[in-house]
Structure formats: C-alpha cells, structure tokens
Amino acid sequence: xxxxxxxxxxxxxxxxxxxxxxxxxxxxxxxxxxxxxxxxxxxxxxxxxxxxxxxxxxxxxxxxxxxxxxxxxxxxxxxxxxxxxxxxxxxxxxxxxxxxxxxxxxxxxxxxxxxxxxxxxxxxxxxxxxxxxxxxxxxxxxxxxxxxxxxxxxxxxxxxxxxxxxxxxxxxxxxxxxxxxxxxxxxxxxxxxxxxxxxxxxxxxxxxxxxxxxxxxxxxxxxxxxxxxxxxxxxxxxxxxxxxxxxxxxxxxxxxxxxxxxxxxxxxxxxxxxxxxxxxxxxxxxxxxxxxxxxxxxxxxxxxxxxxxxxxxxxxxxxxxxxxxxxxxxxxxxxxxxxxxxxxxxxxxxxxxxxxxxxxxxxxxxxxxxxxxxxxxxxxxxxxxxxxxxxxxxxxxxxxxxxxxxxxxxxxxxxxxxxxxxxxxxxxxxxxxxxxxxxxxxxxxxxxxxxxxxxxxxxxxxxxxxxxxxxxxxxxxxxxxxxxxxxxxxxxxxxxxxxxxxxxxxxxxxxxxxxxxxxxxxxxxxxxxxxxxxxxxxxxxxxxxxxxxxxxxxxxxxxxxxxxxxxxxxxxxxxxxxxxxxxxxxxxxxxxxxxxxxxxxxxxxxxxxxxxxxxxxxxxxxxxxxxxxxxxxxxxxxxxxxxxxxxxxxxxxxxxxxxxxxxxxxxxxxxxxxxxxxxxxxxxxxxxxxxxxxxxxxxxxxx
Amino acid sequence: xxxxxxxxxxxxxxxxxxxxxxxxxxxxxxxxxxxxxxxxxxxxxxxxxxxxxxxxxxxxxxxxxxxxxxxxxxxxxxxxxxxxxxxxxxxxxxxxxxxxxxxxxxxxxxxxxxxxxxxxxxxxxxxxxxxxxxxxxxxxxxxxxxxxxxxxxxxxxxxxxxxxxxxxxxxxxxxxxxxxxxxxxxxxxxxxxxxxxxxxxxxxxxx
Numbered sequence: 015x016x017x018x019x020x021x022x023x024x025x026x027x028x029x030x031x032x033x034x035x036x037x038x039x040x041x042x043x044x045x046x047x048x049x050x051x052x053x054x055x056x057x058x059x060x061x062x063x064x065x066x067x068x069x070x071x072x073x074x075x076x077x078x079x080x081x082x083x084x085x086x087x088x089x090x091x092x093x094x095x096x097x098x099x100x101x102x103x104x105x106x107x108x109x110x111x112x113x114x115x116x117x118x119x120x121x122x123x124x125x126x127x128x129x130x131x132x133x134x135x136x137x138x139x140x141x142x143x144x145x146x147x148x149x150x151x152x153x154x155x156x157x158x159x160x161x162x163x164x165x166x167x168x169x170x171x172x173x174x175x176x177x178x179x180x181x182x183x184x185x186x187x188x189x190x191x192x193x194x195x196x197x198x199x200x201x202x203x204x205x206x207x208x209x210x211x212x213x214x215x216x217x218x219x220x221x222x223x224x225x226x227x228x229x230x231x232x233x234x235x236x237x238x239x240x241x242x243x244x245x246x247x248x249x250x251x252x253x254x255x256x257x258x259x260x261x262x263x264x265x266x267x268x269x270x271x272x273x274x275x276x277x278x279x280x281x282x283x284x285x286x287x288x289x290x291x292x293x294x295x296x297x298x299x300x301x302x303x304x305x306x307x308x309x310x311x312x313x314x315x316x317x318x319x320x321x322x323x324x325x326x327x328x329x330x331x332x333x334x335x336x337x338x339x340x341x342x343x344x345x346x347x348x349x350x351x352x353x354x355x356x357x358x359x360x361x362x363x364x365x366x367x368x369x370x371x372x373x374x375x376x377x378x379x380x381x382x383x384x385x386x387x388x389x390x391x392x393x394x395x396x397x398x399x400x401x402x403x404x405x406x407x408x409x410x411x412x413x414x415x416x417x418x419x420x421x422x423x424x425x426x427x428x429x430x431x432x433x434x435x436x437x438x439x440x441x442x443x444x445x446x447x448x449x450x451x452x453x454x455x456x457x458x459x460x461x462x463x464x465x466x467x468x469x470x471x472x473x474x475x476x477x478x479x480x481x482x483x484x485x486x487x488x489x490x491x492x493x494x495x496x497x498x499x500x501x502x503x504x505x506x507x508x509x510x511x512x513x514x515x516x517x518x519x520x521x522x523x524x525x526x527x528x529x530x531x532x533x534x535x536x537x538x539x540x541x542x543x544x545x546x547x548x549x550x551x552x553x554x555x556x557x558x559x560x561x562x563x564x565x566x567x568x569x570x571x572x573x574x575x576x577x578x579x580x581x582x583x584x585x586x587x588x589x590x591x592x593x594x595x596x597x598x599x600x601x602x603x604x605x606x607x608x609x610x611x612x613x614x615x616x617x618x619x620x621x622x623x624x625x626x627x628x629x630x631x632x633x634x635x636x637x638x639x640x641x642x643x644x645x646x647x648x649x650x651x652x653x654x655x656x657x658x659x660x661x662x663x664x665x666x667x668x669x670x671x672x673x674x675x676x677x678x679x680x681x682x683x684x685x686x687x688x689x690x691x692x693x694x695x696x697x698x699x700x701x702x703x704x705x706x707x708x709x710x711x712x713x714x715x716x717x
Numbered sequence: 718x719x720x721x722x723x724x725x726x727x728x729x730x731x732x733x734x735x736x737x738x739x740x741x742x743x744x745x746x747x748x749x750x751x752x753x754x755x756x757x758x759x760x761x762x763x764x765x766x767x768x769x770x771x772x773x774x775x776x777x778x779x780x781x782x783x784x785x786x787x788x789x790x791x792x793x794x795x796x797x798x799x800x801x802x803x804x805x806x807x808x809x810x811x812x813x814x815x816x817x818x819x820x821x822x823x824x825x826x827x828x829x830x831x832x833x834x835x836x837x838x839x840x841x842x843x844x845x846x847x848x849x850x851x852x853x854x855x856x857x858x859x860x861x862x863x864x865x866x867x868x869x870x871x872x873x874x875x876x877x878x879x880x881x882x883x884x885x886x887x888x889x890x891x892x893x894x895x896x897x898x899x900x901x902x903x904x905x906x907x908x909x910x911x912x913x914x915x916x917x918x919x920x921x922x923x924x
Binding site: 171236244275286303312315660664666 | 747
C-alpha cells in the first residue's frame with residue numbers, strides 16, 4: 015500500500031464483477047442464471063427496501079423526528095426498541111435464507127438448484143446473522159428496555175455509550191446487508207475456521223466482510239455488557255438488595271458478565287485472522303509455524319459462553335412470565351439465582367466440546383465432556399422451578415405463557431440431545447452431521463428466540479401503551495412451536511442416518527421424505543414470522559381499543575409495571591423504595607401502589623448525543639474500506655473515529671433538567687388515569703376492558 | 718477519610734471534592750470493569766504468545782532478537798511514569814494546584830513517549846535482522862503482544878494530552894477529574910501488563 019496504489023485504485027478491489035448479476039450475464043449457463051437471479055433478487059430486496067424506507071421517511075417528513083427522537087436519543091427505552099427493530103429486520107433476512115436452504119435440500123437429491131458456493135454463503139450468513147444480528151440485538155434490546163425499569167433506575171449508567179453500542183451493532187448488520195449487493199460473503203460458516211478463511215484459500219472479500227462485521231458486533235457487545243453490569247451494581251433503587259432483584263435482572267447481570275469476559279477472545283481471534291489476511295502474519299496459516307488450533311480455541315472460548323449469553327436472558331423472561339401468569343411468586347428464587355450464576359461460571363469451562371474430534375487426547379475430552387454434562391444440573395433445577403411455580407397457580411394461557419410452555423417441553427429435549435453430544439464417544443459418531451444442527455437449533459430457538467418473543471409480547475404494552483392482538487399472537491406462537499418441531503426433528507433422524515451438515519446435495523433417496531418434512535417446517539416458520547408482522551399491523555390499527563396507559567395490564571410483580579405505559583423518559587417521577595422481592599406486588603398488597611408524593615424534584619437526564627449514529631456510520635465506512643482495500647477510506651475514517659472521540663471528550667454541559675413542575679404535571683395526569691380506570695380481574699385481562707389496572711384479590715382469599 | 722467516603726476501589730477523590738466524589742462512583746467502577754475485559758484481551762494474546770514460542774519456523778528466536786538492556790531501560794521508564802502519575806493523582810486529590818498537576822502529567826507523558834521511542838527502536842532493530850511478523854508464528858505472536866501494549870500506551874498518551882487540553886479550556890472540572898482518575902487506572906494497568914511482558918516474554922525468553 016503506497017500513495018500510487020491508492021491513486022491508481024481509488025475503489026480498491028471493487029470492480030463490476032463484484033455485482034451479483036455479473037457472472038450470470040457473462041456466462042449464462044442454467045446454474046449461473048438461477049443463482050444469479052436469486053442473488054440479484056436478494057440484493058434488490060435490500061436496495062428496494064432501503065429506497066422505500068428513505069422515500070417513506072421523506073414523504074412523511076420524519077427525518078427530524080427520526081434523528082432527534084430516536085437515533086440520537088440516549089434513553090434506554092428507545093435504544094432498546096431500536097435494537098429489537100434491528101433484530102426483526104435481520105431475522106426476516108436470515109429466516110428467508112433458512113427457508114431457501116431447506117428448499118435446496120428438499121430438492122437436493124442429486125443436485126438441487128443452488129451452486130455449492132451460493133449454498134455455503136447462505137449457511138454462513140444465516141448463522142452469522144442469527145447469532146450476532148438477531149439474537150444479540152434482540153436480547154440487548156429487551157435487557158435495555160426492561161432491566162433499568164425493573165431495578166428502579168432512571169437510565170443505564172452510561173447512556174451515550176449505550177447509543178454507541180447500538181450504532182456499532184447496526185453498522186455490523188449494515189455491512190452484512192451490503193455484502194448481499196456488492197461482492198460475496200464468506201463461505202466459511204459462522205465460525206469462519208482458518209486455514210480455509212486465510213488469504214491463500216479464500217482470497218476474496220467474503221471472510222473480510224465476516225471479520226469486520228463480527229468485530230463491530232463484538233465491540234458493541236463488550237460495551238453493552240459493561241454498561242449493563244455497572245447499571246445493575248450501581249443504579250438499583252434504595253432497598254433493592256441483590257437478592258431482591260427480579261430474576262430477569264439477575265439473568266441480565268450474568269449475561270453481561272459473560273459478555274465482558276467472553277467477547278475479548280472473539281475480538282482477538284478476528285483481529286489475528288485479519289492480521290493474517292492483510293499483513294501476512296502467521297497465526298493460523300498452514301506454514302511458518304501458524305496453528306489453526308489457536309483460532310479454534312479462541313473462537314470457542316468466546317463461542318460457548320456466547321450460547322449462555324443468548325439463553326440466560328430468555329430464562330429470565332420465562333421466570334417473569336411464568337410467575338406473573340401463574341399469579342404466584344417464583345418458586346425457588348434462591349435456587350434459580352444460584353443456577354443462573356452456576357451456568358455463567360460453568361460456561362467458561364466447556365469450550366473444548368465443540369471440537370472433541372480435533373486431536374486432543376481422550377482424558378482431556380473426558381474432562382470437558384463431564385463439565386458439559388454438569389451444566390444439565392442447574393438447567394434442570396430451573397425447569398423444576400418453573401414447573402413448581404405453575405403448580406397450583408391460577409395459570410392464564412396468554413401468548414407469553416404459551417411460548418414458555420413450548421419452551422419447557424422442547425428445551426428439555428434439546429438439553430437431552432446436548433447431554434448425548436457431551437459424551438465424546440457419541441460425539442465422534444454424530445459430529446458434523448445434521449444431528450448437531452438439530453441439537454443447537456433445538457436449544458437456540460426454544461431457548462433463546464421463544465423467550466425473546468415471549469418478552470416482546472409481555473413488555474410490548476409497557477413500551478407502546480397498548481396490547482398486541484392476542485389471537486394472532488397465539489397463531490404465531492403455535493406456528494413457531496410446531497414449525498420448529500417439523501423443521502428440526504427430522505434432522506435428528508437425518509443426522510443419525512449420516513447426512514453431513516452443510517450438504518448442498520446428496521445421493522441417498524431415503525433422505526428425501528425427511529428433507530421434505532423439514533422444508534414444510536421451514537414454511538410454517540415463515541408463516542409464523544409473517545403472522546407476527548400481521549399481528550403488529552392489526553394491533554397498531556386497533557390500538558385505541560387496547561390501551562393500557564395505567565401500565566399494569568398483567569397484574570405484574572416487578573417495578574416496571576408500577577409506572578405508566580409508556581413510561582416517562584425519566585422512568586420514575588419518584589424513585590421507589592424497595593422492601594422485598596416482587597416489589598410492585600408488595601406495594602399492591604399493602605394498598606400503597608399508587609400514591610402521590612408530597613413534593614417533586616428536578617430530574618437530570620442526559621441530552622441527546624450524535625455520538626452513536628456518527629460512530630456507527632464511521633465504523634461502517636471504515637469496515638467497508640477495509641473489506642475492499644480502499645485505503646484512502648480506511649485512513650480517512652480511522653482519523654475521523656479518533657477525532658470524533660477526542661471532540662466528544664471536550665464536550666461539556668451534556669445533561670439537561672426536567673423541571674419539577676413538568677414531572678408533577680405528567681405524574682398527576684397519569685395518576686388521574688389510575689383513579690379513573692376500572693380495575694379488571696385476571697380473567698379479563700385480554701379484553702379491551704383492560705386499561706392497565708389490575709384488580710387486587712382480597713387478603714386471605716386465594717387468588 | 719472515613720469508611721463511607723470510599724466510593725470505588727483505588728484512590729478516591731474524597732469528600733472534599735463534593736459532588737465530583739459521588740460522580741466518580743459509577744464512572745470509575747465502570748472503568749475497572751472495562752479493565753477486566755481488557756485484561757482478558759491481553760491474557761488471550763499472552764496465551765497465543767506462550768503457545769507460539771517454539772514456532773520459529775527456522776527463523777530467529779528470542780536469543781537472537783531480544784535486547785535485555787534496552788528492555789530494562791523501558792521497564793524503568795514505564796515504572797517511573799507510573800510513579801509520576803501517582804504524584805499527579807495526589808496533586809489532584811489534595812488540590813495542590815493546577816500547575817503542579819500539569820507538571821507531573823507532563824513528566825509522565827515524557828516518560829511514556831520515551832518508553833515508546835525505545836520500544837520502536839527495538840522493533841526497528843528486530844526488523845533489520847529479518848525478524849518481521851510474517852517470518853514465523855513466533856514473530857507474529859510477539860508482534861501481536863508487545864505492540865498491543867505499545868498501542869495502549871500510545872492511546873493513553875493521546876488521552877493524557879487531551880485531558881491537559883481540557884484543563885486548559887475548562888480548568889480542573891468534574892469531567893477532567895473523572896478522566897484523570899480513569900487514565901491513572903489505565904496507566905497503572907499497562908504497567909502491570911508490562912511487568913508480565915517483561916517476565917513472560919523477555920526474561921523467560923532469554924533464560
């Protein structure tokens with residue numbers, strides 16, 4: 015890289031050949047045309063989607079609102095919502111890819127219609143997106159929204175940093191979307207093992223897209239983890255001891271701690287792979303003393319704790335949901351907390367089970383196999399606690415509870431196949447088959463996704479002030495649950511029958527019926543997502559019938575239900591004082607849940623900051639320049655990043671005051687609504703009579 | 718100082734600083750947490766180095782490349798800079814005046830830059846012996862670990878300059894105080910990492 019190179023190649027290695035339809039036009043064989051049409055169609059969906067979004071925002075003159083109310087907002091609630099929106103957009107893409115892969119395999123006897131390269135890109139982007147740009151933003155969004163409210167805080171500890179995390183995550187997601195339009199994504203799977211992803215085997219831009227998208231995402235997650243952990247340690251309302259925290263907050267804390275410790279190995283692994291590819295280092299190459307096992311260890315030292323990052327927040331949601339909709343305190347709170355922390359700690363001691371077959375001796379495998387099985391114990395404790403919570407409760411089968419029940423059944427099954435795989439001798443038989451694919455989808459979809467969807471239905475009324483349509487929610491939940499079963503149970507059998515994972519095609523006719531069943535499952539899952547979208551549409555249309563401004567539609571137990579829906583930007587007009595677990599239920603039972611304070615104080619909130627969107631945009635441009643070797647762009651935006659951070663350091667006067675008078679007004683308005691609202695019984699909570707005020711059972715009368 | 722006044726681990730501003738002392742609680746605690754994460758980052762790179770020491774691929778190894786004299790001078794420079802930063806922290810805490818604070822910070826910066834100068838000189842002489850990172854797995858790992866620390870010191874130096882700039886603009890206000898307290902932790906942390914590098918890379922490499 016010197017000046018003349020930069021001048022001669024201002025666009026780096028970009029050329030017309032980087033466009034998705036180039037090959038199809040120049041070599042129009044049947045296979046090339048099919049793959050070209052699919053790739054071009056996908057790219058046009060991204061482009062057209064972006065154009066429509068820009069056009070709509072312009073038409074309704076919403077740029078100002080978007081910028082000042084959302085993108086630059088340091089409010090944890092808005093940041094949380096934006097995270098979830100990002101997750102849904104990316105979920106749509108990754109689910110379409112999944113359906114495409116299933117259809118390829120359904121017709122894969124002797125060929126199918128996709129080229130092996132195209133198929134490899136599909137499973138690589140599908141995995142990368144689902145982990146880093148669906149599950150991670152979704153859970154980060156839900157934690158962002160609910161956790162500060164649950165602990166009685168006004169915001170997270172570092173609101174601007176929170177916005178920066180969002181900006182970087184969105185930049186990573188945007189990079190993956192761009193890879194659909196220009197160039198090709200990696201074909202090396204979501205974990206991108208070298209030496210295959212080294213420059214000698216994969217000289218193209220694919221692995222570079224993967225590296226920089228993950229780097230942006232992992233930096234963002236590290237910062238989020240720090241932010242959440244500090245918030246939970248430092249911002250709890252007075253009286254809220256650690257053992258008074260709602261269980262979702264506990265899982266958020268454990269997830270954050272895992273993020274803090276587990277993201278750095280990923281950063282190191284991707285950075286070292288980048289050094290190999292860009293500067294000819296030899297960390298993971300085949301020659302000059304490189305050792306790909308370093309990558310494998312680093313990656314799974316991140317990768318295994320990562321699966322607990324994904325699953326723990328959902329465990330928290332299930333705990334809240336099951337307790338709330340059973341009308342009972344969570345059974346075995348203390349054991350639940352211990353199980354959560356035990357899982358967080360054990361998660362760091364099992365990474366080797368991802369590569370039992372890669373050459374270490376049997377004793378090491380045995381140690382890691384046993385450690386992996388140990389995780390079944392705290393998880394089992396949790397399952398029993400959830401069941402005992404429902405036992406003798408007045409259970410209401412709302413949408414979140416349906417997800418929770420589906421989860422309990424399916425997750426136990428996924429856990430059992432996990433115990434099977436944790437046994438190295440069995441792992442040797444089924445590793446690298448679709449049995450494994452079935453297993454990790456069996457824990458990831460019911461374990462992580464169902465929980466986040468349950469959380470979405472549970473907290474949606476809190477976030478937007480109206481309930482989601484119950485019937486469509488039920489249809490969607492049933493489609494998710496049965497679609498999952500249909501899509502993945504056949505893979506267990508196929509795996510035992512020997513179908514390797516990532517097969518683009520096969521020659522064994524007996525696979526076909528099971529493959530077709532799995533394909534139908536994928537269609538059902540697509541229907542589930544479409545139903546979710548329709549549900550959102552219908553719910554927005556009928557929002558006036560389903561308003562719950564008072565804020566407590568489900569007879570909730572923790573503090574987030576004690577404020578209006580949506581809550582004011584400062585969350586609590588007066589910071590509550592906590593005297594026990596399920597703080598809001600305690601207050602309701604004591605009859606002092608809704609009280610006017612004597613005085614109101616000024617509240618200091620952070621001013622809006624452009625740091626999040628600006629650093630996100632710079633990060634995206636920098637990463638794009640690195641992918642395509644556009645060195646002027648790299649230099650320019652690296653400098654821009656440094657300057658931006660320095661300038662931010664010089665910023666002063668970053669807070670503003672919400673005057674006591676305004677707080678008083680808003681609080682009184684809500685209080686009047688509370689007084690005017692008619693309390694409803696739990697049986698009626700899904701009717702439009704629900705204004706968000708729960709009827710209290712008389713003391714001594716069983717609920 | 719009474720017990721209640723301690724808001725976070727390490728040197729506290731103390732109640733004489735009023736609201737700034739309270740403001741330090743979350744900020745400095747958060748920075749401790751960040752340092753934990755950074756420590757993991759370094760430990761991963763250390764692990765890469767330790768497992769790559771033998772991977773010289775026929776190229777030069779520690780004995781041909783390491784210059785203990787130069788590294789010893791670097792160590793002294795960095796340790797001294799930690800001491801001078803400590804003096805700056807005390808000047809901040811006990812309000813010895815802006816001039817003294819900036820004086821100690823300036824000495825720290827000079828020592829830090831001198832450290833970087835010696836380190837770059839070491840790298841240049843290694844390069845001249847053909848010991849470039851692309852030569853072997855061992856050298857790749859070396860040039861991951863030691864320059865990563867150097868980059869941190871560079872970042873810390875830039876941060877220090879920015880804080881002095883902020884003092885020039887705003888005086889020693891809340892944000893400058895919080896910045897200095899965090900940079901102090903960062904600086905001492907890098908000192909500890911360097912001691913690990915000195916022991917694991919240089920001393921162990923030359924025995």
